[in-house]
Amino acid sequence: MQTKFTKNVIKIIQRIPKGRVLTYGRISALAGNPRGARQVSRILHSCTKKYSLPWHRVLNRNGKIAIKNPSGAEMQKELLEKEGIVVESYSVDLDVYLWDVESFSEV
DNA sequence: ATAGTGACTATAG
């Protein structure tokens, strides 16, 4: 059984539009836990396969790829570029690609 | 219950 926070995170991540990215802090805050950024990473680990989450659209606060696994980071960069996002040195320009989450509150 | 860990964040140097 997952916590409410976990389910919210999953729902939010699944709502990330193509070509946009979100930060761990943003997601955790939207899910109801501004301090739960680390849990977002955990959820990604646990639920990416089960829920087909677009984990590649989740970056850290600096718009940088936070994955430890070098292969995974490379894959994420590739996936982002495929969506039209320019990735430089494993980081993206948040001013351009950060998802405007205001539309999520409507739901 | 306690301790260790982590795809984070904020602050300090």
Place this chain on the structure above:
DNA sequence: GCTATAGCCACTA
């Protein structure tokens, strides 16, 4: 820009 610390919260042993 970088590393180092501390704080946070959920999961695992």
